[in-house]
Amino acid sequence: MNPTLVDALADVVGGDQVIVEGESAVRYLTEWRGAFTPQAAAIVRPADVDEVARILTVAARFDAAIVPQSGNTGTVGGSAADDPRRQVILNLERLDRIREVDADNATMTVEAGCTLADAQRAAEAAGFYLPIQLASSERCRIGGNLATNAGGLNVVHYGNTRDRVLGLEVVLADGRVWDNLTGLRKDNSGYDLNDLFVGSEGTLGIMTAAVLELADPPQQRAVAFCALADVAAGVSLAARLRRRTGQHVVGCELISAQALELACDYSADCVVPFATRADWYLLVDVAISAPGDWLAATCEDTLQDAAEEGLLVDHVLGKTPETMAALWRLRTSIPPAQTAAGASIKHDISLPVSKLPAFIADMTPRLHAAVPDIRPCIFGHVGDGNLHFNLTRPVAMEDAEFRRHEADLHRLVHDRVAAMRGSIAAEHGVGRLKVDEIVRLKPAVEIDMLRAVKAALDPHNRLNPGAVVRI
């Protein structure tokens, strides 16, 4: 603790918005996965962008570092401050306004501390749909969604968070504010700084607000659940549905038999809607804002054709809200079921969609060779090539014993992903968790570029030091 730093921060935000220790500090210093034990000189809670800017000026004066935090729901330690002498957690919760909905531009301007769910509700109230869909929507906040370029359940159609951003407000390391809340769909008047800040995890600037592009609310929707012939059949089926629906597959989740079994064992609400069993299943959500009644019929035709060709061995198509929700539960129950099933070693990987079948076929025997009776609980967003390649401990093994395999299993999976030109940080970011692994696996030329960009925008390493890339 540094009393003069704390005093200077209190001058900016008021004494009650600077937290140094005690019970009120706990939630800002808790990393929910338990992988980090955050420590900070203080937590500061500004009310608006001007206060954020002044905090950065104070940080410069005291050579303090700023670790931005919004919902603190990340999975890679991106806001887990780790230096109690120099680092200050800058919590953005109080910047929680919807500044504007511009209906004719189909955009909304939202502050970083707004929860995703509040932003979604504001969009809905204005007759739109904000298509960032995360399980944590009531707790995660826009600032974190932007900082991690959050993915989620509907990237296959709507893209990542970055694809929604039509402008930013950013406080730079030196305390200056870049107000680029323009809402432009075309702007080639310089380098793409918006896209550079999005996904930079608070290491290049503090994003305090964004203009997000809105979509129109779906008017037709259906959800298919299919038992597949194999993984390749799932890839092929997803592509057919994409093409036949006019690119309106909005969710496309691959589920392994093991993952489905865990979910059904875990929750009485999870019931596979047919007796057929397979090694792999596919859940496909199709939706479009065009009114009409053709979408479900097109989907059913496509599934019938695929069944005749042997791509799938059984399927149902849900058309009511209740059946669609029941089918989605088969997927959304997997993460809590997995938590309940004992220790898991997780990987957030992506590959070109075309390489997923080979990757899975290649990895499966290696995993069983490394840890006999390991339970690969694999599921994820196959439409965009992103799998949660999660490995659950054998039924008969203690958590602690399984954890001893963690480094080896990470290396086994990551090395293969890297060899196939995939990403080991597909949608959750790098944070503090994967900094060293990125350096190990990326070519030196890329690490050099990341460092050069970091040094260019944060020359004194004042913004979230230790995350993404070290300089």
Next chain:
Amino acid sequence: MNPTLVDALADVVGGDQVIVEGESAVRYLTEWRGAFTPQAAAIVRPADVDEVARILTVAARFDAAIVPQSGNTGTVGGSAADDPRRQVILNLERLDRIREVDADNATMTVEAGCTLADAQRAAEAAGFYLPIQLASSERCRIGGNLATNAGGLNVVHYGNTRDRVLGLEVVLADGRVWDNLTGLRKDNSGYDLNDLFVGSEGTLGIMTAAVLELADPPQQRAVAFCALADVAAGVSLAARLRRRTGQHVVGCELISAQALELACDYSADCVVPFATRADWYLLVDVAISAPGDWLAATCEDTLQDAAEEGLLVDHVLGKTPETMAALWRLRTSIPPAQTAAGASIKHDISLPVSKLPAFIADMTPRLHAAVPDIRPCIFGHVGDGNLHFNLTRPVAMEDAEFRRHEADLHRLVHDRVAAMRGSIAAEHGVGRLKVDEIVRLKPAVEIDMLRAVKAALDPHNRLNPGAVVRI
């Protein structure tokens, strides 16, 4: 000319691929709009990425600068070298291969020297559609499309070129190659370097190849041409069509009466399909890869509703290839008609869609006050907020006299765009043409960031110096 530099370049590519002067140099040193008179120490034509890398090494050794060029069809002097002592034009035409089409990933890997039309044909041959649609497709090349983040006629649905890019191969200033041809749809393992290079106009690295995401070929299509009540009605109609078609407006062009009149006077192939006349017209192209017959009917219903509400005063809906082509000619004939009508002073601007009506209403009297009888020949991509705000000389004024108003008219238009938070370089880039104007109009904090990024990746100012931003 520097004989040792030229010799070293010839060592890399062979003597016949280094051009120093004479007739064979002309086309590389011609800027087709006539705004620049390019000069270079040499033109060098590498065959592959290794030769590009070695050329950069040679440039470092001789402290030469590299101006990349592919199709040389740009409009802002981006490849117009301007230093005959230091600058070498690196022409990429010979890197013209389609390296791969990955059907299961819906991507293609294309080299920078490939023409856009050749890339489109390769996509089509593989059953896909490459949705970058530019008038110059047979002459422009992928490298330039990437370097300028080219826009074009279908950005409203498919996005800019940047939105197509799932990976790049880039030669850096120091001659190292960054091979990031991954084809990933999700990758948060570092800053978004892909998006940083795209649109950087050759000033941060030389893009030699890209992985482009492909779309599915349209199966339903229709083209509407409407006489509007006013500009605001056009904005509203475009939004309704977007929503009712499920976001399948793929082209959305606003056309002023003056622009339409020029086109019809210029070409006998341009015939307005109804007798009604209005101040503003809207051309809307709708398309979707889903088979069926609902799209045109939905479009017609929406137009009928809009007519009853007074948004439009007349319309036709073309459904055959011939009628759709005839309607598009009303738009595509405008640029040549404008060229034939005498000198024009052009602006490539964008605004939030919601602000376009106010901008046009505000500017029109100012233009007439500045130059009585000026002919504002305004058209463009209203769906994404981008207008070609082009001003043609009065009928009775000489070109040279009109040109004397150029600086004043640029300032009049650009100042208003800047005041409304728009872009003065929406889809054509900055090049050498708008470097000073960008500095004049952007906040200092943004120019400082552009310079910092440039200096980080090109510390010796070796890549296209003088374009985009000066350091």
